[in-house]
Amino acid sequence: TDLKVTGIDFLKSQNSRLHHTDAYDIKNLVLRRGQAFQLQLSFSRELKPDDKLALRFCIGEKPMKSRGTMMSLKPRQEQDLSGWQISIVKNSGKECLLSVTSSPRALVGKYTLNVKTGTNIYKPENDAIYLLFNPWCEADVVFLADEAQRKEYVLNDTGYIYVGSAYNIYGRPWNFGQFEEFVLDACMYLLDKSKLKLSNRRDPVFVSRAMSALVNANDDSGVLMGNWSGNYSNGTSPMDWIGSVSILQKYYKTQKPVCYGQCWVFSGVLTTVMRCLGIPSRCVSNFNSAHDTEENLRVDIYLNEFGEKLNSMSFDSIWNFHVWNDAWMKRVDLPAGFDGWQAIDSTPQEQSQGIFQCGPCPVKAIREGDVYLPFDSKFVYAEVNADKVYWVVKKVNGKDKYIRINTETQGIGVNISTKAVGQDKREDITAQYKFPEGSEEERKAMQKASSFIRPSGMVPRAHFASTVPMGYMTSRPEVLQETVSKTGLQLEITSKEALYPGNPLELAITVKTSAPGSWTINLAGSCQLRSYTGKVEGNLGYVKETVQLEGKSEIQVPLKIATDAYMKTLASVEDEVLVHITAIADVQGTDDKLTKETTMSFEYPPITVQMPETAKLNKEFTCAFIFKNKLNVPLDNCKMLVEGLGIFKMAEFDEGDVKPGRIIKSEIICTPTRVGEKKIVAKLTSTQIKGISVEKAITVT
Numbered sequence: 001t002d003l004k005v006t007g008i009d010f011l012k013s014q015n016s017r018l019h020h021t022d023a024y025d026i027k028n029l030v031l032r033r034g035q036a037f038q039l040q041l042s043f044s045r046e047l048k049p050d051d052k053l054a055l056r057f058c059i060g061e062k063p064m065k066s067r068g069t070m071m072s073l074k075p076r077q078e079q080d081l082s083g084w085q086i087s088i089v090k091n092s093g094k095e096c097l098l099s100v101t102s103s104p105r106a107l108v109g110k111y112t113l114n115v116k117t118g119t120n121i122y123k124p125e126n127d128a129i130y131l132l133f134n135p136w137c138e139a140d141v142v143f144l145a146d147e148a149q150r151k152e153y154v155l156n157d158t159g160y161i162y163v164g165s166a167y168n169i170y171g172r173p174w175n176f177g178q179f180e181e182f183v184l185d186a187c188m189y190l191l192d193k194s195k196l197k198l199s200n201r202r203d204p205v206f207v208s209r210a211m212s213a214l215v216n217a218n219d220d221s222g223v224l225m226g227n228w229s230g231n232y233s234n235g236t237s238p239m240d241w242i243g244s245v246s247i248l249q250k251y252y253k254t255q256k257p258v259c260y261g262q263c264w265v266f267s268g269v270l271t272t273v274m275r276c277l278g279i280p281s282r283c284v285s286n287f288n289s290a291h292d293t294e295e296n297l298r299v300d301i302y303l304n305e306f307g308e309k310l311n312s313m314s315f316d317s318i319w320n321f322h323v324w325n326d327a328w329m330k331r332v333d334l335p336a337g338f339d340g341w342q343a344i345d346s347t348p349q350e351q352s353q354g355i356f357q358c359g360p361c362p363v364k365a366i367r368e369g370d371v372y373l374p375f376d377s378k379f380v381y382a383e384v385n386a387d388k389v390y391w392v393v394k395k396v397n398g399k400d401k402y403i404r405i406n407t408e409t410q411g412i413g414v415n416i417s418t419k420a421v422g423q424d425k426r427e428d429i430t431a432q433y434k435f436p437e438g439s440e441e442e443r444k445a446m447q448k449a450s451s452f453i454r455p456s457g458m459v460p461r462a463h464f465a466s467t468v469p470m471g472y473m474t475s476r477p478e479v480l481q482e483t484v485s486k487t488g489l490q491l492e493i494t495s496k497e498a499l500y501p502g503n504p505l506e507l508a509i510t511v512k513t514s515a516p517g518s519w520t521i522n523l524a525g526s527c528q529l530r531s532y533t534g535k536v537e538g539n540l541g542y543v544k545e546t547v548q549l550e551g552k553s554e555i556q557v558p559l560k561i562a563t564d565a566y567m568k569t570l571a572s573v574e575d576e577v578l579v580h581i582t583a584i585a586d587v588q589g590t591d592d593k594l595t596k597e598t599t600m601s602f603e604y605p606p607i608t609v610q611m612p613e614t615a616k617l618n619k620e621f622t623c624a625f626i627f628k629n630k631l632n633v634p635l636d637n638c639k640m641l642v643e644g645l646g647i648f649k650m651a652e653f654d655e656g657d658v659k660p661g662r663i664i665k666s667e668i669i670c671t672p673t674r675v676g677e678k679k680i681v682a683k684l685t686s687t688q689i690k691g692i693s694v695e696k697a698i699t700v701t
Helices: 012-018 147-155 183-193 198-202 204-214 245-254 263-277 363-368 377-385 440-452 563-572
Strands: 005-009 029-032 036-043 053-059 070-073 085-092 095-101 109-117 120-122 128-132 158-165 168-175 224-226 258-261 281-291 298-303 317-329 340-344 387-396 399-408 414-419 426-428 490-495 505-513 518-530 536-550 553-561 578-587 593-600 607-610 621-628 635-644 648-658 663-670 676-685 692-700
Touching: 005 109, 005 120, 012 029, 012 036, 109 183, 147 263, 147 281, 158 263, 158 281, 158 317, 158 414, 158 593, 168 263, 168 281, 168 414, 168 676, 168 692, 183 204, 183 245, 183 263, 198 204, 204 263, 204 317, 204 340, 224 263, 245 258, 245 263, 258 263, 263 281, 263 317, 281 377, 298 317, 340 363, 363 377, 363 440, 377 440, 399 593, 490 578, 490 593, 505 518, 505 536, 505 578, 518 553, 518 563, 536 553, 536 563, 607 676, 607 692, 621 635, 621 676, 635 663, 648 663
Parallel strands: 029 128, 224 258, 298 387
Antiparallel strands: 005 036, 036 095, 053 070, 053 109, 085 095, 109 120, 109 128, 158 168, 281 317, 281 414, 317 340, 387 399, 414 426, 490 505, 505 553, 518 536, 518 578, 578 593, 607 621, 621 663, 635 648, 635 676, 676 692
16 A cells, blocks of 8 residues: 555654754744754554655745755655755654754755655645754854853843943843744744845855844835934834834734834844844944944044034934944855854944945954955944044134044944843953054054055045135044143043932033143033934033143033923933033143043933742732832823733833822733743833833743
8 A cells, every 4th residue: 555644743842942942932843953853754554665755845935956945855765965864763663753954054944844655745734844043053154162152142032232321331121032922933034035045045144144134124124114313203212112022023913114223123133033043143232333424434523612513514423332233153255264253233324235234244354454354344343443533613704614623543432242141241342343452453453454444634524524724634644643742631521420310410520731830721511412323412501611720730610500401302302312521622822632522321210120039830920010200300101111021921001190209000910931030121211211121030930
């Protein structure tokens, strides 16, 4: 009689445990490439030595053996050329246990399986098998040797994204949620949408570049629409997301871009997509990130005589922080020495090969100054290495005159941060991106990079730079030097106490000199509210004074901003804003000029979470979120957003207006669906303040 297959058991629980895919919330079998898995076949009769049996794994629209999109595996015959292997583990009665190992170079994606016996073809129900990259397999180009790193960069579904400003960094909790329902399907949809040739879907270089393009909606109606306008009324404000799950689920359901994202949202979603596909990935925050439109390693900043930044004139900008991603892979397409972390960026800033995409660019190439290597290494190099040039614009006889004050070579690309492996704290990875400032290696790397990046004369690059008289232009030496001061002039900016919304801002500028002599110093200092991209949202006030100093001495000049001067702006902007102070000083009778800027964040009262430390699987418990408004101002339209992966879906509580001193309590009754350490994230937003968040861990047994 004919041999027929009567059933297939995908042995899902055993296979997914061994393949580290048991967390995916999906009915199908999810596997990693280059690793053995077992299938149990049931036949109409016992399998005999001369029976014809072939397992056919197919991917794509027209699977063909010649294209490597159909693997026809015959357990008793020649080794398949595709690099896949099959063997019989146990054959007893009508049951046959098979072991299959896919190639460590297999295409990543959604396969279907059918079994051919003689002329009969058996198609199992739910026949889709998902095959992912495998960081546990030495022969896979995404292999990561360290188990703790694999746990963090592939399997951790929660984390932090670092934001704030260079000297006031804080972690924003983020739920990556790569194992949640529909997230894997959304990633498969993106792979199909990427129009990548099937043969390129085995290569993390192509896949990560394609995903950097598809996470933004530019060009290809990808996942997220970027919006930095401050008006988010017809979507979700970028500040209101606490994770990637609801974004990817909504995108998968509607197949339309989700509104709105800013850099940390793009980065959070890209981390989710990479980890979901099995490529180790992390969010990377670069503080004082240069967004330089000309690839010339210089950012020009224009100030008026009070030290207020002029928005309208600046082409380039310095963001307080910018978040991109690192993805881990071997670069077989490059000369040796550039394996490991690669920068990729899905925030739409500049087109690369005609599309808003960025990377993968070897982090080592950025450090060494090898900016000719693909992809987009010049752009990333400038983000962490540009120089800042300050210009003051003064009216002289009705014409704008540009005065170059100083050049700062060390302020950009500082405190580059990611979440530490296995701990809830920040790890500084600046040394992976840059040699120590001022070191011999750094100078060499800078010279190498400069030879590939168009050098530029010292010309202010404003909209009307053509009107600048020639006298102000100096050519740029290979590596700019900081100016040496005659008077030892220094500036420091401080605040008397933490900045709480609703209180006056008590700031001060300290002017110091150290050289003998008596010095007359013109000082201007201004305070602005700015968004994280450096956009001025409001001018709050300034001081302009002339001070006298003798020899080594200092003087403190106060700069106080009344509550009314900023609360209206705070409430009218939908973004989180930072307090930015700029000071300019010049010493009369000398060439000593100096600019100093600093950014400070507001401090907020905390959210406290009340819940047990442990919970039992499928047994409900109560979780309460408590917030007391300790500020001197009411908070309007308060919303509490909460999410706990494996415990409860995203929920939102409208709490209305919260007067000073009032306490609000939001409660949720939840039932854990997965064991292990789980995290609950809560965020409070209101008209006045956007950025209060907290997370708390609970162990589910």
